[in-house]
Amino acid sequence: MKKNLKLRAENFKIKIGNISYNKKKIKETIKKANDDLVNILLLPELCITGASLYDGFANDDILEECLDALFDLKKFSKNIDTLFSVGLPVKEGRKIIDMVFLLKEGDIIGGFFKDNFKDHEKYVFDTPEEDEFIKIKDEYVHLYNKSYIEINDIKITVSIGENEEKNIPDSLISKSKNNIDIILNPSAKTRYIGSKKDIEDKIKFLSKDTIYLYSSTGLGESSTDFVYEGLNIIGENGKIKESKRDEFVDLCSYFDISQNTIEEFFDFKNKPSLSYWDKFPYLLDDKKIYVEDAFDILTRALIQRMEAISCKKVILGLSGGLDSTMALLFIVKAFEKMNLPKEKILLYTMPAFGTSKRTKSNAFKLAEAFEIKLNEIVIKDAVNIHLKDIGHDGKTQDIAYENAQARERTQILFDIGNMENALVIGTGDKSEISQGFATYNGDHMSSYAVNASLTKTELRYIVSYLVENTKNQKLKEVLDDILKTPISPELKNENEEKISQKTEDIIGPYELIDFFTFEFLENSSVEEIYEKAKVAFKDDYDKKTIKKWLKSFYKRLITSQFKRSVSVDGPALSQKSFSPRRGYLLASDMSAEVFLERIEKLDE
Structure with a gap:
């Protein structure tokens, strides 16, 4: 029948x-x-x-x-x-x-x-x-x-x-x-x-x-x-x-009513041989689908948050670096979907002691490509006054010297956000979150963190796709230069003509950090991560280098949990995140010794 x-x-x-x-x-x-x-x-x-x-x-x-x-x-x-x-x-x-x-x-x-x-x-x-x-x-x-x-x-x-x-x-x-x-x-x-x-x-x-x-x-x-x-x-x-x-x-x-019986279910768990391991297991082969999904998910998330709090303005600190660039790209797309005017995107660049001409120039070029006004607030005097108030000589380029700049920028953004009833958009990415490479209560803090589930490698992947496909020539040129710019916190006063403070010299190559992060969130052991990394990056790094940065990775990962424990809301793009609410949870006072000891024994 x-x-x-x-x-x-x-x-x-x-x-x-x-x-x-x-x-x-x-x-x-x-x-x-x-x-x-x-x-x-x-x-x-x-x-x-x-x-x-x-x-x-x-x-x-x-x-x-x-x-x-x-x-x-x-x-x-x-x-x-x-x-x-x-x-x-x-x-x-x-x-x-x-x-x-x-x-x-x-x-x-x-x-x-x-x-x-x-x-x-x-x-x-x-x-x-x-x-x-x-x-x-x-x-x-x-x-x-x-x-x-x-x-x-x-x-x-x-x-x-x-x-x-x-x-x-x-x-x-x-x-x-x-x-x-x-x-x-x-x-x-x-x-x-x-x-x-x-x-x-x-x-x-x-x-x-x-x-x-x-x-x-x-x-x-x-x-x-x-x-x-x-x-x-x-x-x-x-x-x-x-x-x-x-x-x-x-x-x-x-x-027909009659059905065939399903007798067996196979759970395929085959894994690639260790003669080969993918350097970027978190990236899709189809770049177009990857980028479209990323934009759709993150713009939906931002739209939902703005609608939920009846907010029609956002404020962003635009440095001209990769992270703030990506945040702006998501914001512009979200505003297009909401049919909101770009005048409601409030952009601020806040140069200080370590700001290079290259990143500052790119910030202005990026804003110009989208026809959005970029406001400039030079924070050198404000930071100097603050350093003087706390008894700092203003010359010693220590942690307080660096973090004072990041916190001053965050304070400005939140205060203007209050004045304008605007949502402060965070720019921190998953790589920085993993390694705690952010100033606590500085760039670590925002109202909503759109980049939180994207690693530096993924940011480069997305921006490179846009360089290849955008019809906006001004945008194409500035994005291409941003991709070629060394990643830097730009907090030390050394040489504004040249970026000398390079993040990857401090915490390691991002492609390694992002690989380690992915495998860690998959619950791979120290030994497994090391063996996979040796195979995946055999043409790029020797064993000694991989081991060095693996040790650095674990040390920073474990000791920076206190920052992740108070992370800002931000949507996940993968099934594994560092959200303190629904992601991978660690204790803030956990010791890294068990991992560091096992790393020391590698290749023995």
Whole structure:
């Protein structure tokens, strides 16, 4: 027997924790689907609250509002023929359960729970006491994890979010046992560069001999540490039928009920031989996709933050170096998307004792290329007064001398930000964050850090693509020179004609630091990182040099954790970050000795 079904996966712009608003949007989405004769509608995980509520999920007021919303939607669905999903947190005793319910024609048909959590979810969510029923208010709802609901001979299962990230995904278990017709995967997946392709590849595999609907929350979610996917995808018989971001996708399908059994699932874990190792394992081969993803994710994050706080101005310290250049590029793109005038981008260059003519000149050329005014505030006098006030001779070029300049710049930006009601945009990158190469409460601090998940190597990768592809000749020329300019904090008064204080002479080559950082976040051991680096950089550095900078890397990484512990909000572009809220966490008073001792023993 053949069945004709119209299926839809859809998300909407949520408001975090605003259950009344989200419920209203859900009703609008359901009504439209019903009017469009949709048979099954998939909405994202935790769509009643938003997925980025974090510890707010445990708040009793939130939980009660969620249950009220669920039963209001149940009542609303009395005349709704569409089967639809709703995701929300449910309290059972002292446990908070991440659940999805299927509703239709005034009934809660069944429930599904999540039992495979992201790291930050483990502190909030748990699994129910029983896996067959859960009591919500005075109603017992049947649970169908790894099983199915059958409606009109159609077998439907739900696998929430990371339940599909297990070695054997829940949907495969359900399919192999029960010949499932339709798999629903409501998700709250965070976005990183290349994640769309990864998700689509997974769905191609999981949709073999079935139909697979995927919907992930997106717009409106917090951009404190992540940007959320916002993808809606439908796969059928191993092919992607529709895939859109922040737009609904439909599929009308005729199919037989009988399905083939999936008997085996292979988790491929083959790794390249150590006769070769990639120098840049964090970069995509397709430069265009990489750059487009980076701009889309980071501009969405900035837009979300600005809209959330009703802010229409930003302020940026533009030095003419790589980091502030990249931040400006993201800002300009975000303002284009928001249709905001460039006059609301407030740029300041603040030369001091170590500023070179080259970087200062490039700052002005960059602003000119975008037709944005660049304001200049010379901070030498202000810093000298401050140094005199604290009893510094103003001549000894020590840490206080250097950091006073960085902190003066930060103070100026924040004060003007207060005057102008503007968001102070941070420029620090992942390489600097890894090594603590920033002035504590100086350039370390901002209102929102757009570069925080990009390494220096990635910044160069993106800017080089723009040099190759921009049609703005002025921009092309200045970006090319910025790429060729040695990276420097420019805090020492030596020679304004020439950059003599070079960062890579102090902390090591960035390509090594970024390689070490990537492998460290992958939990590779000291020995593994060293062996991989020797192979990857065999034509660039000898063993002694790699060992020297590996030791420096670990020493700086561990001792600078206190700076990362108070890092500014900033979106992640990969699955691994140094965010103190959702990233790789270390103790600020941890010792580096265990790593340094193991490095000393390398090649013994």
